[in-house]
Amino acid sequence: MSRPKVAFFDFTCCEGCQIEFTNYGDVAFLELLKHVDVVEFREAMSEKTTDPIDIALVEGSFTREADRAKLESVRERAKIVIAYGQCATTAGINALKNHQNDYKEFVYGDDAGQANLASQKALPISAAIKVDYMAYGCPVNKYEVLQIIAHLLHGKEPVIPNYPVCVECKRRETVCRYDEADHCMGQVARAGCTAPCPAEGIPCEACRGFVDQPNIRALEKVLVERAGFSQKRAAEKALMFTANSLEATQ
Amino acid sequence: MTASFIKNSDFAAFLTAMMKAAPVYGPVAKRSRFAFARLEAPEELRLDYDVTILPPKKLFFPPAQDLLRFDSDGFEAALEPEEKILFGVHFYDVKAIDQTDLLFAERNCDINYIAHRQTTTIVASNVQTVSKRAFFATVGADVPAKGHDAALTSIDDGYVFEPLTARGEALLKFGRFAPATEAQCRGADKVNADVLAECPEKLEHGTAAIATKVRAAFKDEELWSQLAADCFSCGSCNTVCPTCYCFDVQDTWHVDQTSGKRTRYWDACLTEDFAKISLGEGATENFRDERGERFRHRLMRKAVYLNPKLGGPACVGCGRCSAACTADIADPTRIINQIMAS
Ligand code: SF4
Ligand code: SF4
Ligand code: SF4
Ligand code: SF4
Ligand code: SF4
Secondary structure, three states: OOOOEEEEEEOEOOOHHHHHOOOOOHHHHHHHHOOOEEEEOOOOOOOOOOOOEEEEEEEOEEOOHHHHHHHHHHHHHEEEEEEEOHHHHOOHHHHHHHHOOOHHHHHHHHHHHOHHHOOOOOEOHHHOOOOOEEEOEOOEOHHHHHHHHHHHHOOOOOOOOOOEHHHHHHHOOOOOHHHHOOOOOOOOEEOOOOOHHHHOOOOOOOOOOEOOOOOHHHHHHHHHHOOOOOHHHHHHHOHHHHHHHHHHHO | OOOEEEEHHHHHHHHHHHHHHOOEEEEEEEOOEEEEEEOOOHHHOOOOOOOEOOOHHHHOOOOEEEEEEEEOOEEEEOOOOOOEEEEEEOHHHHHHHHHHHHHHHOOOOOHHHHHHHHOEEEEEEOOOOOOOOOOOOOOOOOOOOOOOOEEEEEEOOEEEEEEOOHHHHHHHHHOOOEEOOHHHHHHHHHHHHHHHHHOOOOOOOOHHHHHHHHHHOOOOHHHHHHHOOOOOOOOHHHHOOOOOOOEEEEEEEOOOOOOEEEEEEEOOOOOOOOOEEEEEOOEEEEOOOOHHHHHHHHHHHHHHHOHHHHOOOOOOOOOHHHHHOOOOOOOHHHHHHHHHHO
16 A cells, blocks of 8 residues: 555544654654655644545544444545544443443533533444454554554554453563552453553553453452452443443453 | 582672673562562672562563564564573573473574573572472472573572583682582582472372373363363463463564564463464464363473473473462462362
8 A cells, every 4th residue: 555545533532542643753753644645634734535545543432323424424435444542442431421321410510411412322433334453542552553554554464462461461571460469450451552551560451442352250250359359349340441342241 | 510619708799790791680579579680780689589470581582572674675683692691590490491492493493592592601599489389399300400501509608509511610700619518519409409398389190190191181171161261361371481482473664664673472372362373365263262272272282292302391380370370270280180180
């Protein structure tokens, strides 16, 4: 693929993953622009396009039926659609609301009744359109994004890990959180981030979602037996970034 | 070669002199655990360590190792071996290094391992603290620890240092050594023999009996799926194992899209996609799709398959897998003793 047209689109999200794309540093970013033609990217330019595009990076969750048409038009125009960031791949943090009913009052207070705040269940964009590749993470790992793009430029399948964070955590010889009377979800979390959190002494919260076949039952057992969680806390622990995938596994 | 003795009071000076001559890697504290790392000061060395998180094999076979660099003109090897001293290796890890030495050298010799190995002088040290899950006394008990250059044993007021190769002997010049007395040598032998009784875990049977019965259990699918019921397929039991040697190779491009590098990473057969292969035209197959199959594969590799080649099991009883498995189902003694008792 030579100098593909790349466009960003955002739905329900914080746009932090798009900001990550501007964080490569001037030299690398300008070099990258020699290889991709960014035609729509509202974080950094005002131009917009209705032309066909090669790679669409779609950020954010699908939370309003009204967005379906816009997503479909992106799909129609794009050769490749990449779900960009955790809101897009699994609905990420947005999906937390799928398990609450008072979130609107809690978040918006007196304004909770405004019509524009109405939304449906938070879903990954794959609930509305076909997605070709996933760039996981809250936020995305910008170096992984660069490799996904590089693989596509070279006509190769991007390599996206389907092994747990423990693999990367052990490779860097981090002391396991469970050896320090803490908890962790690295055993079910999808790797690809290089396991920075346990290395800093912080449990992995599975911000890239789960591996394809997470052993959630075993996770709950380990959280109860080794980390001293109550059964309820153990069962709810995995909700933060992975509420939808958790439902799918049960 | 005859053994020498160095007093505790001369030991730091010995280390310092060695460190001036070459980088010295030894066990150091890492939060609540230990890890092999380059010594910056002699007092960092913790010969009282129980077991390190990762085995010392990481110095020859790093978790991520660049194999080559490429650009539009071609490629070049990334290999840059350094002369170094690996100091304070427990005998079970010496045995494991001896195994990987053989496995990486046979047939298609792996220069990326061998070059690092050949530039390393290995000094073993006695086990001063036994880790909570160790069973090194009862696994492959008749397999000798060999391949190292010298052995160091802490006795009352100093260390007995036994050079085993010319490289080991060359280290004598860095310290104030005296010939070890017969009593000191006997003391060292006793220290190394006594520690074997301290292992908290043990195998109840010998290598051959275990290999026969574990192999016979191959088809017992229910057994393996029960054993693996809590398995996360996280691969930690592989990644911490001193005798595991599988790797995956990936290319990364630099942002210019013409230059880049080829890197190999430790792989782990317990992970879901380890045995996923291409059938061509986009089709794939995973020939160890079930957790139980993957769990069984590791045990077969450790207790059965490699025995003829290695002359003993591909497990040295370090207990790292037992401790690293958060579900606590990886302990080879529990699995093997259960099978043997059935
Ligand atoms: S700290 Fe977490 S990610 Fe690391 S090995 Fe332990 S459980 Fe796995
Ligand atoms: S370690 Fe876990 S929480 Fe941290 S970046 Fe990786 S996946 Fe996210
Ligand atoms: S046996 Fe334990 S360490 Fe090994 S893959 Fe399963 S859960 Fe991970
Ligand atoms: S299988 Fe476990 S006990 Fe045996 S050598 Fe490997 S990590 Fe150590
Ligand atoms: S097949 Fe599995 S057990 Fe054997 S060396 Fe490879 S990763 Fe280790």
